[in-house]
Amino acid sequence: MSATASPIPTRRARSASPGCSTTSSPPSAAGLISSCSSENSLASDPATLGEAEAANRLMRLAREIARHNRLYHDQDAPAISDADYDALVRENAALEAAFPHLVRADSPSRQVGAAPTSALAKVTHARPMLSLENGFSDEDVREFVARVRRFLSLPADEPVALTAEPKIDGLSCSLRYEGGGLVLAATRGDGAIGEDVTPNVRTIGDIPQVLDGAAATMEVRGEIYMAKSDFAALNGRQEESGGKVFANPRNAAAGSLRQKDAGITAARPLRFLAHGWGELSEPLGPTQFAAMQRLEALGFPVSDLFVRCETVEDALAHYRLIEQRRADLPFDIDGVVYKVDRIDWQERLGFVGRAPRWGLAHKFPAEKAETTLERITIQVGRTGKLTPVGRLTPVGVGGVIVANVTLHNRDEIARLGLREGDRVRIQRAGDVIPQVVENLSRDEQRAPYVFPDHCPECGSEAVAEEGEVDVRCTGGLICPAQRIERLKHFVSRGAMDIEGLGEKSILEFVELGWLHGPADIFRLAEHRADLIGREGWKEKSVDNLLAAIDAKRGFDPARLLFGLGIRHVGIVTARDLMKCFGTVEALEGAAVNENGQAELSAVEGVGPVVAEAICDFFHEPHNREALADLLALARPAAFVSQARDTAWSGKTIVFTGSLETMSRDEAKAQAERLGARAAGSVSAKTDLVVAGPGAGSKLKKAAELGVRVVDEAEWAKIVAEA
Incomplete structure (x- = not known):
C-alpha cells in the first residue's frame, strides 16, 4: 500500500484512535426545534460577565449539557440539535478559558458521554473511551496541525502526516479479545464505565468471534451502525406491525444494540466499522495507517474512504471529496476525522481534558435542497405565541424527507420575502432542524404574505409588544390553545390556590367539556353526580374538591388579577395595582380608557411595557366577557393592604440569590407588610438588597451604586424589630 496521501481514497477505515471514540457530540431528533442562529455564536460573552455571573452560567451549562448527554447516550432520545449542543460546549469552554479558577468538578470538559443505565451490566474500560474536539472550518483544521507542531516543537519543514476518514453517526463500541477470542463487548457509557452488550454483539455478522494471529490481549474499537437501506426497511416493517418507528439510523442502531434480549438484536440489521483500539498487549503498527491495515487483515471491516494524507491541504481535499460523496454513502456521516499518523507522536501529544491532542472531528455544514413553499400556516403555542410553519412539497435532505419547516416569526418571513408558492432553498441546521435559508422567487410578482392580526384559534387580537x-394572542382566558396552561396558573398556589385541582384533574375536566374558562371552575358542583364514581374519584374526594373551590369565592383581588395570567403581571405588580385601583373592575375601566396606558404607567412599579400588556388584555372583548362571567360566580373581597406604618414604608427592597429559610414569595410578603415594595431589579431608587448564596449581577450593581446589602439573617432581624 502506498504511504503517500491522495485526495482519492486508496484505503478503508473510520479511524478512532487509541482510547478514543469519534462521536463527540449528540445529534438531535428531527423536528421543529429552535436552533442557534450561528454555529460560532455564544449565549454569553465572557468579556461582559462578572465572576459571580460566570460561575452561575457555568453551573447551568454543566447541568444542561449533562442532561443532553443522558438523553443522547443513555436514552437514545436527543432533544436538541448537534449545532445547539456544540454551541453549549463552546460557550462552556470559552467561559472556562476566561475564568480558569471557576472550572467545576462536574464540568462538561471533564466528562464524556453519560453514565450507563441500570438495564445492563456495567463494564469498566481498561482504557477510557474519550471523544474528539470539533472543528467547523478549514482554518480550524490548519490551527489543529499548527498546535501539533508547537506542542512537539517541530521544525517548519517537518511534515505532519494525517489520516482522514468519514465520521460515522453510530454507537461507539469496544471489543475485547483475549487469546484470539471475543470475551467482552461494551458501549462507551461515560467514557470510563460502559454497558456489557457482549451477547448482542455476538449476533452482528461483521464482528469476528475469533481472531487468527492476534495479540494476547487486544481491544478493537469502532462504530455500530445501521445502513440507510436497512433502516428504511426496518421502519417499514415496524410500521406494518405497529411497532416503534425510529427517528434516524443512529437511534435505531442504539436501540437495537442495547436490548436485554439478544434475539431482538439478532433480528436487526446492525453493522460494524473499526476505527481504532484500546488496550493492547503489543502494538498493531508504528502508524495509524499501518495499525488500521493490521485490523483489516485480522478481519475487521474498515472504511473504503480511510486514507493517509501527507499535508493538511491533502486532508482538506479528502474532506471535500467525502462531502461530495456523502449522499451516496450507505451510512450516515456528519464529518471527517483527522488523526496524527505517527503513533509515537500521538503518545507524546497525549490528552487534554476529555480529548486527545492528536485528533480532530471536522464537521460538515448543513445539507441543502430546493422545494416549493406550498402554504404558510399558524400554530398557537401554550403561551399564546403565533408561530408560522411552512408546508413544503416534500423533499429529501440528508436522508430525511422534510415536509414542514418553522418560519420562526413574522420578521423572518419579511426578511426572506416569503409568499405561498415561492421556490425556496432549505437546509437541516445541525443536520437536524429544517429551516429556510433562501427565497429563490423574490423577483416573481405575487401578493406578499400577510401575517394574521387575530388568533386563528379563538379570533382574539394578536399583537407584538414594542x-x-x-406576535401573541391576547385572548388568554378563552383561547383553546392556551386553555390548559391558563387554568393551571389560575388555580396555582400564588394565584387562587385551589387545593386538589391539579393538572391531571384540569385535563380530565377539559376533555369532558366541563372547563372552558376560569368561571367554569365554580360550576363544577353541577357535575358532582357525574364525577362521583369516575376513576380516582369517590364521594369524599369530590366533596373535598368542591369545598376547596367554594372557599375561594371571596378572595384577595390581587390573587385574582395575578391568576388571570396577564403577561408581565406578577403577584407584586398585581398588589401594586390593587393598592391603586382597589378592584379588578376599576382596573379594567382604566385599561379600556383612551388614556389607560398613561394612567397605568403612573402606578408605582408599573412601566410602559406592563401597562401595554394590561391594556391589550382588557381591550379584548372575550377577556372582559370571561372576567364578568367569573366575577358573577366568585366575588373578591375588597383589597386590604397588609402593610404597616414602619420605618420601611415607601422603601424599595430587592431580594437576590437563594433564600434558605423562606421562599421568595414569603420574603416579598414580609417586605410588603413593612410597607415596602419588593422590586425585581436594582437601581438608584433601591433602598436595600437582601442577598442569599449565589447572588450575582444584582449584588454587583448594588455595590456599584452604594446600596445597603444584608444577608438573610439580618433581614429576619429587621422584620422582627419593625
Whole structure:
C-alpha cells in the first residue's frame, strides 16, 4: 500500500484512535426545534460577565449539557440539535478559558458521554473511551496541525502526516479479545464505565468471534451502525406491525444494540466499522495507517474512504471529496476525522481534558435542497405565541424527507420575502432542524404574505409588544390553545390556590367539556353526580374538591388579577395595582380608557411595557366577557393592604440569590407588610438588597451604586424589630 496521501481514497477505515471514540457530540431528533442562529455564536460573552455571573452560567451549562448527554447516550432520545449542543460546549469552554479558577468538578470538559443505565451490566474500560474536539472550518483544521507542531516543537519543514476518514453517526463500541477470542463487548457509557452488550454483539455478522494471529490481549474499537437501506426497511416493517418507528439510523442502531434480549438484536440489521483500539498487549503498527491495515487483515471491516494524507491541504481535499460523496454513502456521516499518523507522536501529544491532542472531528455544514413553499400556516403555542410553519412539497435532505419547516416569526418571513408558492432553498441546521435559508422567487410578482392580526384559534387580537418580534394572542382566558396552561396558573398556589385541582384533574375536566374558562371552575358542583364514581374519584374526594373551590369565592383581588395570567403581571405588580385601583373592575375601566396606558404607567412599579400588556388584555372583548362571567360566580373581597406604618414604608427592597429559610414569595410578603415594595431589579431608587448564596449581577450593581446589602439573617432581624 502506498504511504503517500491522495485526495482519492486508496484505503478503508473510520479511524478512532487509541482510547478514543469519534462521536463527540449528540445529534438531535428531527423536528421543529429552535436552533442557534450561528454555529460560532455564544449565549454569553465572557468579556461582559462578572465572576459571580460566570460561575452561575457555568453551573447551568454543566447541568444542561449533562442532561443532553443522558438523553443522547443513555436514552437514545436527543432533544436538541448537534449545532445547539456544540454551541453549549463552546460557550462552556470559552467561559472556562476566561475564568480558569471557576472550572467545576462536574464540568462538561471533564466528562464524556453519560453514565450507563441500570438495564445492563456495567463494564469498566481498561482504557477510557474519550471523544474528539470539533472543528467547523478549514482554518480550524490548519490551527489543529499548527498546535501539533508547537506542542512537539517541530521544525517548519517537518511534515505532519494525517489520516482522514468519514465520521460515522453510530454507537461507539469496544471489543475485547483475549487469546484470539471475543470475551467482552461494551458501549462507551461515560467514557470510563460502559454497558456489557457482549451477547448482542455476538449476533452482528461483521464482528469476528475469533481472531487468527492476534495479540494476547487486544481491544478493537469502532462504530455500530445501521445502513440507510436497512433502516428504511426496518421502519417499514415496524410500521406494518405497529411497532416503534425510529427517528434516524443512529437511534435505531442504539436501540437495537442495547436490548436485554439478544434475539431482538439478532433480528436487526446492525453493522460494524473499526476505527481504532484500546488496550493492547503489543502494538498493531508504528502508524495509524499501518495499525488500521493490521485490523483489516485480522478481519475487521474498515472504511473504503480511510486514507493517509501527507499535508493538511491533502486532508482538506479528502474532506471535500467525502462531502461530495456523502449522499451516496450507505451510512450516515456528519464529518471527517483527522488523526496524527505517527503513533509515537500521538503518545507524546497525549490528552487534554476529555480529548486527545492528536485528533480532530471536522464537521460538515448543513445539507441543502430546493422545494416549493406550498402554504404558510399558524400554530398557537401554550403561551399564546403565533408561530408560522411552512408546508413544503416534500423533499429529501440528508436522508430525511422534510415536509414542514418553522418560519420562526413574522420578521423572518419579511426578511426572506416569503409568499405561498415561492421556490425556496432549505437546509437541516445541525443536520437536524429544517429551516429556510433562501427565497429563490423574490423577483416573481405575487401578493406578499400577510401575517394574521387575530388568533386563528379563538379570533382574539394578536399583537407584538414594542421591541419584540413575537406576535401573541391576547385572548388568554378563552383561547383553546392556551386553555390548559391558563387554568393551571389560575388555580396555582400564588394565584387562587385551589387545593386538589391539579393538572391531571384540569385535563380530565377539559376533555369532558366541563372547563372552558376560569368561571367554569365554580360550576363544577353541577357535575358532582357525574364525577362521583369516575376513576380516582369517590364521594369524599369530590366533596373535598368542591369545598376547596367554594372557599375561594371571596378572595384577595390581587390573587385574582395575578391568576388571570396577564403577561408581565406578577403577584407584586398585581398588589401594586390593587393598592391603586382597589378592584379588578376599576382596573379594567382604566385599561379600556383612551388614556389607560398613561394612567397605568403612573402606578408605582408599573412601566410602559406592563401597562401595554394590561391594556391589550382588557381591550379584548372575550377577556372582559370571561372576567364578568367569573366575577358573577366568585366575588373578591375588597383589597386590604397588609402593610404597616414602619420605618420601611415607601422603601424599595430587592431580594437576590437563594433564600434558605423562606421562599421568595414569603420574603416579598414580609417586605410588603413593612410597607415596602419588593422590586425585581436594582437601581438608584433601591433602598436595600437582601442577598442569599449565589447572588450575582444584582449584588454587583448594588455595590456599584452604594446600596445597603444584608444577608438573610439580618433581614429576619429587621422584620422582627419593625
